[in-house]
Amino acid sequence: MNDEMEALNRNGTWILSDLPVGRKPIGCKWIYKVKYKSNGQMDGYKAILVAKGYNQREGIDFDETFSHVVKMVTVRYVYMTLPEGYFSKNETKVCRLVKSLYGLKQSPRNWNGKLTSTLLEMGFVQSISDYSLFVKNDSNVYIVLLVYVDDIVITGSKPVSTPIEQDIVIFDKESALPGDDLLENSPGQGLTFSKGNLSDLKCYVDSDWAKCKVSRRSTAESEYRAMCDVTCEVMWLLNLFKELHIDISLPVDLYCDNSAALSIAANPVFHDRTKHFEIDLHFIREKISSGIVSTKKIDTTKQVADIFTKGLGTKQHKFLCKQLGLSSVFAT
Numbered sequence: 001m002n003d004e005m006e007a008l009n010r011n012g013t014w015i016l017s018d019l020p021v022g023r024k025p026i027g028c029k030w031i032y033k034v035k036y037k038s039n040g041q042m043d044g045y046k047a048i049l050v051a052k053g054y055n056q057r058e059g060i061d062f063d064e065t066f067s068h069v070v071k072m073v074t075v076r077y078v079y080m081t082l083p084e085g086y087f088s089k090n091e092t093k094v095c096r097l098v099k100s101l102y103g104l105k106q107s108p109r110n111w112n113g114k115l116t117s118t119l120l121e122m123g124f125v126q127s128i129s130d131y132s133l134f135v136k137n138d139s140n141v142y143i144v145l146l147v148y149v150d151d152i153v154i155t156g157s158k159p160v161s162t163p164i165e166q167d168i169v170i171f172d173k174e175s176a177l178p179g180d181d182l183l184e185n186s187p188g189q190g191l192t193f194s195k196g197n198l199s200d201l202k203c204y205v206d207s208d209w210a211k212c213k214v215s216r217r218s219t220a221e222s223e224y225r226a227m228c229d230v231t232c233e234v235m236w237l238l239n240l241f242k243e244l245h246i247d248i249s250l251p252v253d254l255y256c257d258n259s260a261a262l263s264i265a266a267n268p269v270f271h272d273r274t275k276h277f278e279i280d281l282h283f284i285r286e287k288i289s290s291g292i293v294s295t296k297k298i299d300t301t302k303q304v305a306d307i308f309t310k311g312l313g314t315k316q317h318k319f320l321c322k323q324l325g326l327s328s329v330f331a332t
Contacts, residue, residue, distance in 0.1 A: 001030065001047040005086060008049065014080065014095035025079040025094045027052040028103075051080055051103035078104065108149075115147065129240040137245065144244065189326050199249050201237065204298070205230050205256045206305035220260035227256055227265060231284045231293055238292075251294035257303045262295050 008014070019025060028051050035043040080095040100110035116126065119134050124145065127133035134145040146153040207226035234252050241248050256262055265284050287293045306312060307320040 001085065004047050004049055005083065008101075011099060013099045013101060014097050016093045017079075017096040018092070019079055019094045023079055025081045027081050028083055028101075030084065048102055049083055051078075051097075051101045053103040053105045112147070119145065125243075127240065127243050129236055129243060133240075133243075135243060142245075189321070189328055191325055192327055198241075198246055201234070201241075201248050201252045203230050203234060203252060203254045203293075204303060204305040205254060206303055206309050220258060220264060223256060223258040223261035224264050227254060227261060227295070228284050230254060231287055234293055235287070251288075251291050253296050254293045255296045255298040255303070257298050257300045259297065262297055265295050 028049055031048045031050050033046045033048065035046050037043045078097045080097055080101070082091060082093070082095060097104075104110075120126065122136070123138060124134040124136045124143075127135065132147045134147070136143040136145075144155050205223065205226050207222040231254070234254070238248060238252075265288065284293070288295065300306075301316070302323070304320055304323050307317065307324070312320070
């Protein structure tokens with residue numbers, strides 16, 4: 001608790017002040033946690049001072065809670081009761097927060113804004129395709145940083161002569177193996193991504209909406225709508241790869257096993273079958289004409305997307321798993 005209070009005071013988290021007339025301070029409480037090491041052993045104890053943000057009132061204590069944009073939120077002054085155990089019970093002043101504190105409704109936005117501004121100052125470039133993605137390309141060092149809530153995933157590449165740096169000792173060889181796995185009968189099953197040149201992007205499209213009693217559609221329409229959705233994903237991926245300095249060969253092959261849907265996508269003339277489609281669904285034709293995507297017919301037995309939309313037999317399921325590149329880490 002002393003370490004937490006020292007850190008909060010050092011950062012200038014609040015200023016002691018009188019409570020303005022008509023304002024009501026929110027409360028605060030101490031939360032105690034046990035910290036563990038990666039191997040499960042206890043590492044120590046930690047105390048965190050948390051504001052009771054559920055008492056905040058919109059328009060009085062805050063305006064907005066979170067946004068992916070870089071601009072910081074305009075935080076209204078929040079008044080909080082004094083932390084228990086560090087002030088006299090006769091003290092009449094309160095804490096006027098000048099920095100964010102755990103528990104406040106605007107804390108996620110403040111944290112995201114501070115992190116974003118810091119990364120930009122360090123030379124990272126924020127992705128336009130995904131605001132949670134930051135990229136830095138400095139000389140021969142390439143870093144990709146992904147933010148998920150309050151967790152950060154960092155990866156990158158740097159030319160080296162050996163796969164592992166000299167004198168590094170690996171203490172737990174099992175740490176690289178998967179833990180809990182959803183595939184009960186295949187605990188070691190997973191995707192392996194090998195180093196290599198990524199230039200081809202292929203998409204497989206399938207839909208099973210026609211069997212839905214609520215949104216029943218013709219097979220052709222449901223497949224065509226799925227093709228349009230995938231085309232949107234392709235456009236997003238192409239923009240993302242561009243920001244990652246990865247060149248993708250065009251057109252991107254889009255595989256579908258429905259001949260009627262393929263005909264609709266290829267035929268520029270509206271007819272009875274497509275007249276009820278929304279106009280914006282036909283943008284796939286524009287992408288075909290501009291050379292962004294190219295529709296391909298694929299045999300139903302080789303449609304990889306079926307594994308995500310249909311109940312398959314054991315033989316077909318294993319075949320499509322192999323097509324996806326699934327392999328076992330326990331295989332010799």
